[in-house]
Amino acid sequence: MVAATFWAPGSPAGAEAGPEAGADRAVAAPKITYDKYSLMVDGKRVLLWSGEFHYFRLPSQALWRDTLERIKAAGFNGVSLYFHWGYHSPKQGVYDFTGVRDVDRLLRMTEELGLYVVARPGPYINAETTGGGLPAWLKNVPGRARSSDPGYTAAYREWLDRINPIIVRHQATRGGSVIAYNAENEYAVNTDRAYMADISARARAAGIDVPITHNQCCDAADWTTDWSTGQGAVDILGVDDYPQAFNCPDPRTWGTWGTGVTERRSREAPVYAAEYQAGAIDLNDAGYEKCRELTGPDYMKVYYKSNLVTSGATMFGYYMAYGGTSWGWLPQPNDVYTSYDYGAAITENRQLTTKYDEFKRQGLFLTTAAPLTKTDPASAPASSNAAVHTEARANPDTGTQVVLVRHADRTTDADESATLTWTAPDGSYTVPVRVKGRDAKLLLAGYDMGGQRLAVSTSELLTHTESGGRDVAVLYGKEGTQGTTVLRYATRPTVKVLSGSVQTSYANGNLTLGYDHQGLARVLISDGGRRPLLLLLGTDAEAAKFWRADDVLVRGTSLVRSAKGQSTIHLRADLAKAGDVEVFAPARGLTLNGKRITARRTPSGSLLAHAAGPKAVRLPELTRWRSAEGAPEAKPGFDDSRWTVADKTTTVSPIKPKTLPVLYADDYGYHHGHVWYRGRFTSDGQEKTVDLNAITGRKGIYQVWLNGRYLGSAAGGVQADAGDASTPPNPDPGPGHFTIPSGLLKAGQPATLAVLVGNMGHNDDWTAEDVRQKQPRGLVGASVGDAAITWKIQGARATDPVRGPLNNGGLIGERLGWTLPGYSDRTWRPAQSTITPGSSWLRTTFNLDLPKDQDVPLTLRFPQGSGKYRVILFLNGWNMGQYLSTGPQRDFALPAGILRERGRNTLALAVIAEENATIGKPTLVPVANHRGGAR
Ligand code: GAL
Numbered sequence: 001m002v003a004a005t006f007w008a009p010g011s012p013a014g015a016e017a018g019p020e021a022g023a024d025r026a027v028a029a030p031k032i033t034y035d036k037y038s039l040m041v042d043g044k045r046v047l048l049w050s051g052e053f054h055y056f057r058l059p060s061q062a063l064w065r066d067t068l069e070r071i072k073a074a075g076f077n078g079v080s081l082y083f084h085w086g087y088h089s090p091k092q093g094v095y096d097f098t099g100v101r102d103v104d105r106l107l108r109m110t111e112e113l114g115l116y117v118v119a120r121p122g123p124y125i126n127a128e129t130t131g132g133g134l135p136a137w138l139k140n141v142p143g144r145a146r147s148s149d150p151g152y153t154a155a156y157r158e159w160l161d162r163i164n165p166i167i168v169r170h171q172a173t174r175g176g177s178v179i180a181y182n183a184e185n186e187y188a189v190n191t192d193r194a195y196m197a198d199i200s201a202r203a204r205a206a207g208i209d210v211p212i213t214h215n216q217c218c219d220a221a222d223w224t225t226d227w228s229t230g231q232g233a234v235d236i237l238g239v240d241d242y243p244q245a246f247n248c249p250d251p252r253t254w255g256t257w258g259t260g261v262t263e264r265r266s267r268e269a270p271v272y273a274a275e276y277q278a279g280a281i282d283l284n285d286a287g288y289e290k291c292r293e294l295t296g297p298d299y300m301k302v303y304y305k306s307n308l309v310t311s312g313a314t315m316f317g318y319y320m321a322y323g324g325t326s327w328g329w330l331p332q333p334n335d336v337y338t339s340y341d342y343g344a345a346i347t348e349n350r351q352l353t354t355k356y357d358e359f360k361r362q363g364l365f366l367t368t369a370a371p372l373t374k375t376d377p378a379s380a381p382a383s384s385n386a387a388v389h390t391e392a393r394a395n396p397d398t399g400t401q402v403v404l405v406r407h408a409d410r411t412t413d414a415d416e417s418a419t420l421t422w423t424a425p426d427g428s429y430t431v432p433v434r435v436k437g438r439d440a441k442l443l444l445a446g447y448d449m450g451g452q453r454l455a456v457s458t459s460e461l462l463t464h465t466e467s468g469g470r471d472v473a474v475l476y477g478k479e480g481t482q483g484t485t486v487l488r489y490a491t492r493p494t495v496k497v498l499s500g501s502v503q504t505s506y507a508n509g510n511l512t513l514g515y516d517h518q519g520l521a522r523v524l525i526s527d528g529g530r531r532p533l534l535l536l537l538g539t540d541a542e543a544a545k546f547w548r549a550d551d552v553l554v555r556g557t558s559l560v561r562s563a564k565g566q567s568t569i570h571l572r573a574d575l576a577k578a579g580d581v582e583v584f585a586p587a588r589g590l591t592l593n594g595k596r597i598t599a600r601r602t603p604s605g606s607l608l609a610h611a612a613g614p615k616a617v618r619l620p621e622l623t624r625w626r627s628a629e630g631a632p633e634a635k636p637g638f639d640d641s642r643w644t645v646a647d648k649t650t651t652v653s654p655i656k657p658k659t660l661p662v663l664y665a666d667d668y669g670y671h672h673g674h675v676w677y678r679g680r681f682t683s684d685g686q687e688k689t690v691d692l693n694a695i696t697g698r699k700g701i702y703q704v705w706l707n708g709r710y711l712g713s714a715a716g717g718v719q720a721d722a723g724d725a726s727t728p729p730n731p732d733p734g735p736g737h738f739t740i741p742s743g744l745l746k747a748g749q750p751a752t753l754a755v756l757v758g759n760m761g762h763n764d765d766w767t768a769e770d771v772r773q774k775q776p777r778g779l780v781g782a783s784v785g786d787a788a789i790t791w792k793i794q795g796a797r798a799t800d801p802v803r804g805p806l807n808n809g810g811l812i813g814e815r816l817g818w819t820l821p822g823y824s825d826r827t828w829r830p831a832q833s834t835i836t837p838g839s840s841w842l843r844t845t846f847n848l849d850l851p852k853d854q855d856v857p858l859t860l861r862f863p864q865g866s867g868k869y870r871v872i873l874f875l876n877g878w879n880m881g882q883y884l885s886t887g888p889q890r891d892f893a894l895p896a897g898i899l900r901e902r903g904r905n906t907l908a909l910a911v912i913a914e915e916n917a918t919i920g921k922p923t924l925v926p927v928a929n930h931r932g933g934a935r
Contacts, residue, residue, distance in 0.1 A: 029173050032210045034236060037374040038270050038314040039179060041172060045373035047314045049363050050078030050118060051321020054127065056087045057340050058324045059100040059878065060897025065109050066934035069561045070346055071321050073547060074356055075363020078116035080317040082125040085159045086135035090805035092155065095162045099802055107170035110177040118317060119167045120182040123156040124765060128281055128336045130329055131773060132764030136671035139774050142652045146768040148194040157202065164206035173209050182213045183234055188220030190768035196223065196232030211235040215274035216265060224266040237265035238274025243303060244294050248286035251293035254411045262311040271313040278318035279342035281335050285888040291343025297358035298438035302410050304362060305440045309391050309404035314373055322346040325893050328806035328879040329672040333697030333760035337889050338881030348893050349857040349927040357544035364463040364548055369447065371400035385418035388435055399425040400447045405433055406440035413437050426455040431484045433458050439478060449473055451531040453488035455510060462543045465551045468586025470532040472553055476543035477517035483537065487511045493528025498603050502537065522604050534604055553584040558930055574855065574932030578613035582606050593853060593932055614854045614931040619924045620846045626828035630812060630839030630910065633676045634705035634754040640678050644668050646791040654771045655729050658693055658781025661791060665759060665778035670795020673809010675778050677755040679789040685747025687785030690738040694779050697760030699884065701914060703838065704738050705754040710837050711738040713914045716758065733780060753784060756839065807879045811910050813841045819874035821906040835869060835913045842909040850901040855933035858899060859891040861925045867917025874908040875899060891925065
């Protein structure tokens with residue numbers, strides 16, 4: 001066994017840390033090492049069970065904590081975090097880590113919650129975000145991105161030199177949370193070893209002393225020292241796998257197997273399922289509920305449990321635990337819309353799903369049963385039925401076995417039974433098992449369960465705790481199936497069945513319990529030479545009702561955030577409704593969210609209390625809308641004297657313009673949202689059409705006015721038009737030909753052409769080709785007969801220092817602050833529901849007074865109107881996404897923090913209509929109502 005050891009830095013621990021982060025840095029810093037079995041923190045093995053979280057998709061620090069608490073309560077002991085270069089950098093040399101970009105604060109939260117972090121700063125991250133995380137200004141930097149080209153090298157080093165010091169001071173080796181550092185992202189084709197090597201070298205030079213990982217994709221490149229020739233190698237090579245693909249419209253199909261289970265990629269490092277599918281992008285507009293079904297509990301049981309036993313993985317990153325919102329101009333235009341719910345276990349509005357329940361069942365188990373951190377393949381119990389497949393691993397030191405039981409045909413819905421002949425560490429056992437529907441179980445044998453000895457069980461272990469001198473253990477199985485659990489005792493123990501129907505027998509040191517998984521049975525076992533055990537035997541659903549916070553088990557609440565204290569347990573928990581709360585701890589008293597509640601002791605030795613539910617809430621209707629015209633720029637007399645002259649004749653973009661000057665928005669520093677163009681020419685009276693080309697990204701449009709007259713709109717070019725390695729660039733992207741009405745132009749007279757071009761976000765660079773990522777946005781060609789046109793361009797005015805570079809584009813309301821709460825719309829007229837083609841603005845305000853101790857996530861729902869239009873919605877100045885009348889998204893998350901839950905809110909809508917349209921009134925919709933919340 002080779003154990004890699006990393007040097008621990010000699011600098012004073014916490015020297016650069018923020019005020020809270022430095023608190024307990026005096027404690028000796030642990031070393032993070034690994035071998036082929038697992039990661040180790042100061043020699044102690046850790047099974048890393050982490051879920052992916054994108055802070056940039058949740059612009060509210062309070063909700064970061066809320067969501068991290070939810071992730072932790074699901075049994076995760078870690079999070080995987082991308083850091084998004086473009087989110088922090090509006091232009092070269094400028095970086096911002098404040099407010100919703102304060103990742104130092106984020107990392108402190110993970111520390112406070114005791115979650116490990118796999119830090120993934122890219123520089124490239126993909127993630128269905130604009131530019132795949134590359135800043136848009138990089139489009140103006142010569143040289144291929146994701147290579148060792150000098151231009152790109154200077155750029156990405158700028159980013160790493162800022163983000164690395166933040167990550168460094170939060171490493172587990174310095175008392176922080178970061179346990180691994182991931183270099184690049186699925187860097188698989190068009191690779192450049194010198195670039196990959198430089199990322200690791202810079203990380204090490206900055207003080208990264210935790211293992212460096214890479215999430216490999218597609219069998220393409222190999223980045224480990226033991227299997228590859230070296231340059232660019234990382235310590236632990238992980239595998240990304242999305243076995244269900246993204247076929248959300250057909251959620252009952254099952255993906256490929258074999259490649260669908262994580263492979264070992266480094267001989268001397270743990271098997272790492274770096275990004276394992278835990279949701280899907282909604283490529284076909286099926287809706288995220290379908291994506292959630294595609295990657296639902298049955299898939300999770302079969303695939304995730306196989307990763308543990310078939311592959312022996314001990315490092316997991318589930319993509320995504322919580323997806324969030326691609327607010328502002330965060331979405332990459334080709335694959336996603338505003339919502340990045342992802343069909344994840346935690347919904348975009350932070351609600352917990354049946355997938356969350358399954359994560360909890362698996363996560364609590366895997367982070368409880370320590371022998372799972374070190375296992376080798378072992379012989380499995382013989383199955384009497386070929387349709388029931390068994391497979392096992394065992395811990396070489398303790399002998400503990402973990403057995404995977406599933407259908408041999410993993411896609412079948414059949415109900416199969418078998419008898420297992422099981423040679424376990426404590427003896428041979430013959431036990432019945434049943435696999436009902438798509439299912440897989442992880443069964444234990446020879447396991448020291450606290451002070452107990454579990455010989456074998458056909459129920460799965462949820463978790464066990466030790467408190468007040470006794471063990472409490474929860475075992476579960478599918479409703480209606482039989483369970484057998486055998487516990488070892490020196491002498492016959494005293495068994496008391498408190499509830500449910502459980503048969504027991506004792507012979508040769510084996511206490512055998514037989515039962516059907518039905519509701520929740522309770523058995524109290526004492527004597528027999530061991531400390532007492534409260535055994536709770538339940539169904540899958542009953543198991544999911546349990547929460548574990550440290551050594552306290554709780555049931556009855558919708559969430560448990562923490563449980564602290566000895567004689568009084570202080571519970572921070574959420575409740576969807578009034579009901580009983582049961583706490584398994586030897587305490588005498590109970591407080592719930594800071595208030596004492598009366599609790600009585602039950603025969604199970606737990607505390608039982610009745611807790612009140614949330615009060616009903618009433619939401620205001622959105623009325624008193626006012627409106628303003630949104631395209632004064634189209635008028636010939638509009639003052640554009642302060643606009644940027646667009647007269648460039650060259651560009652670093654690999655895609656060349658059809659006409660000159662270069663009109664690419666990025667070349668003039670306008671990277672996000674809409675841009676306006678105004679072209680002036682003198683008519684010769686012969687012009688018949690305005691002929692344009694524009695690239696907007698998928699689903700983008702542009703609109704054209706001549707001498708103030710609206711001529712129409714056209715669809716902008718998309719990624720495919722720009723070509724990739726196999727297809728040459730499209731010579732005619734996003735064409736639009738607009739007939740000039742007769743009489744509109746007069747020979748010898750000046751004319752003004754105004755064009756508003758949308759920008760749906762920047763392409764990613766997944767294949768490291770540069771041509772996709774550098775694809776321009778804005779006009780790529782413009783002609784009106786033979787006229788010589790001079791151009792001006794206007795995009796976003798300046799970066800909003802609070803909301804960041806991706807919040808605003810160049811619409812008039814964005815430039816003049818109509819989106820902001822402070823703006824007075826008193827001169828605006830009362831709004832009509834009918835909209836004429838072009839652009840217009842709507843505003844209203846509403847007051848909320850939501851109860852302080854309740855969590856009521858709200859969404860804004862757009863009713864189906866008529867006509868083709870799109871709406872960019874601003875809540876208190878924050879661009880919370882884009883509604884398209886063509887769908888699919890109608891509900892838009894309004895996250896607390898941006899939403900003032902007690903106070904006045906301002907909604908501003910930029911409406912861009914392609915034709916006459918009627919827009920219905922949007923409404924506020926409560927997604928849930930819980931007493932509690934992360935306070
Ligand atoms: C992976 C990538 C992630 C994300 C995911 C699909 O290939 O690493 O960033 O794009 O696919 O959602």
